Amino acid sequence: MLAKWWKKIGFLILIIACLFNITIKIVKRLSFDENVKSTVTTKVNNVVTQVKDGIDGKENKKDKKSNSKSTSEND
Numbered sequence: 001m002l003a004k005w006w007k008k009i010g011f012l013i014l015i016i017a018c019l020f021n022i023t024i025k026i027v028k029r030l031s032f033d034e035n036v037k038s039t040v041t042t043k044v045n046n047v048v049t050q051v052k053d054g055i056d057g058k059e060n061k062k063d064k065k066s067n068s069k070s071t072s073e074n075d
Contacts, residue, residue, distance in 0.1 A: 002009075030038075
């Protein structure tokens, strides 16, 4: 009898597993507010880091130019 019903039993197990998986994802899902806050925080931190790196890069270039000018003047 089990040989006749193996496909139906397999599909039943598959459906139960899918429903269980969906239920877990719905229960553990982050709220919309938390999701938006984390996304915005990440983006803002990336932009701040890029701006700081850009400013530091410009200052380093200015320092290098002033050092090379003073070195060439001393020669």
